[in-house]
Amino acid sequence: MGYHPSVAEVILANVRPWGGEARDVVIRDGVIAEVVPAGTAHRAQGARIDGGGRLALPGFVNAHAHVDKSWWGQDWVSYGGEPTTQGRIAHERAERDRHGIPGVDGVVAVLREFLRHGTTATRSHVDVDLGVGLTGIEAVAEAAAVLGGAVEVEVVAFPQDGVQRRPGVLDLLDRAAAAGAASIGGLDPASIDRDPVAQLDGLFRIAERRGVGLDIHLHDGGELGAFQYELIIDRTVRTGLQGRVTVSHGFALGELPEPRQSALLDRLAEAGISWATVAPVRTAPLPWRGMAERGIPIGLGTDGIRDLWSPFGDGDLLRIALGFARLHGLRTDEDLTYAVELATGRAAGFVHRARHGIEPGARADVVLLDAQNVPDALVRVPRRALVLAGGEVVARDGELTL
Incomplete structure (x- = not known):
């Protein structure tokens, strides 16, 4: 499967950016459009990805x-x-x-x-x-x-x-x-x-x-x-x-x-x-x-x-x-x-990126990890549960999907 930057809406649901409260990340055209409380984003079209409450970091x-x-x-x-x-x-x-x-x-x-x-x-x-x-x-x-x-x-x-x-x-x-x-x-x-x-x-x-x-x-x-x-x-x-x-x-x-x-x-x-x-x-x-x-x-x-x-x-x-x-x-x-x-x-x-994070306006580059918080992720270096690049899933459970 090749990589094609997202042109549809994707909801990355139930993730914890930087270990905080659970959020839904709404992605449109490969860019983060909204970050809202978990369970409040409603799909208009495209896909929904369940983040399983995992820690989310920017790419x-x-x-x-x-x-x-x-x-x-x-x-x-x-x-x-x-x-x-x-x-x-x-x-x-x-x-x-x-x-x-x-x-x-x-x-x-x-x-x-x-x-x-x-x-x-x-x-x-x-x-x-x-x-x-x-x-x-x-x-x-x-x-x-x-x-x-x-x-x-x-x-x-x-x-x-x-x-x-x-x-x-x-x-x-x-x-x-x-x-x-x-x-x-x-x-x-x-x-x-x-x-x-x-x-x-x-x-x-x-x-x-x-x-x-x-x-x-x-x-x-x-x-x-x-x-x-x-x-x-x-x-x-x-x-x-x-x-x-x-x-x-x-x-x-x-x-x-x-x-x-x-x-x-x-x-x-x-x-x-x-x-x-x-x-x-x-x-x-x-x-x-x-x-x-x-x-x-x-x-x-x-x-x-x-x-x-x-x-x-x-x-x-x-x-x-x-x-x-x-x-x-x-x-x-x-x-x-x-x-x-x-x-x-x-x-x-x-x-030369004006912004890079889990925030509106940033390219939808998101990494999910099974970790309690950021320090836990750092000291254990767990495999990447999911990697999104421009809103597209490119790796899952430590293996590339490309």
């Missing part, structure tokens, strides 16, 4: 993925190469062709896993380099079309092999932006290109000229990382790109002493810079409370899933939210719920 938003790189669905690929960032880049370049990376089938396999686990929107970095050109972006677009838009995919054209050290990559990024990529990316301007000023100046010129966003991977720690944050802040303000720049990973932020950290948070907030994290183990916790108090958006992502960088990952963003909670020592119901909010409505801006 998950994956704010940092690499859907073009996975070998999901293929025979097991043993980890090889050197464990450094440069070593992973070299290993991937040497091995990707034999695993059909990038390819439509591989992207479809990953997006299906996203859907099965309740992710209905993602921002994905897609490699753009001298070896693959823009073919990865083309594969991702085709894969999203195969699934009929059940997962909405926003593309970041990503220079995984560097920018300045690879002449011609800036031109490819410019072409990708001109062709419709929502953002362009960068990678460790200091440690990969070893010329942070040149890399950032080149990226910001493209972003300013093409009207796209910027999403920059930054693994460098300590003061080297902090120095690059300052360069990014200065350029963001100077070019008027406030609200359109994201730092991904940004490990250094959690490593800095508190006075330095607080001063940087103030400047990041003023520049409207957002943060994407995959909450990896063995990294310093982010100052998430200070970020929340200043309105700095935080998005959660799966990063790569079973790719030539790492054999880990299953596409379940709720599990990433659990990792965030554990890394940051969250315990109270309020804080545990906040971790889930990061994976849903609070991440709407990462995929």
Whole structure:
């Protein structure tokens, strides 16, 4: 069965949005039209789906993925190469062709896993380099079309092999932006290109000229990382790109002493810079409370899933939210719920959605779980009882219906 966005009325009856009182969710043309007390919505046409009193959450938003790189669905690929960032880049370049990376089938396999686990929107970095050109972006677009838009995919054209050290990559990024990529990316301007000023100046010129966003991977720690944050802040303000720049990973932020950290948070907030994290183990916790108090958006992502960088990952963003909670020592119901909010409505801006929730006007992306409340769902990570994308059922009892 294919996915076709809903054109009829659907009533998702007897569900508990965010663990609250039971409600009926009225969906018209794939969009939530009303949320009313359970038992009060009356069907005019179309279908009625009994939610069985289950916990209802908005579809998950994956704010940092690499859907073009996975070998999901293929025979097991043993980890090889050197464990450094440069070593992973070299290993991937040497091995990707034999695993059909990038390819439509591989992207479809990953997006299906996203859907099965309740992710209905993602921002994905897609490699753009001298070896693959823009073919990865083309594969991702085709894969999203195969699934009929059940997962909405926003593309970041990503220079995984560097920018300045690879002449011609800036031109490819410019072409990708001109062709419709929502953002362009960068990678460790200091440690990969070893010329942070040149890399950032080149990226910001493209972003300013093409009207796209910027999403920059930054693994460098300590003061080297902090120095690059300052360069990014200065350029963001100077070019008027406030609200359109994201730092991904940004490990250094959690490593800095508190006075330095607080001063940087103030400047990041003023520049409207957002943060994407995959909450990896063995990294310093982010100052998430200070970020929340200043309105700095935080998005959660799966990063790569079973790719030539790492054999880990299953596409379940709720599990990433659990990792965030554990890394940051969250315990109270309020804080545990906040971790889930990061994976849903609070991440709407990462995929340019004006609203994303179980509320009128939002796309009807709803996930049902057998859980007492949101903290219970987070700590147990139960299978998804039902997933709706644009008002259509795409997964039931943990299995895709597509």
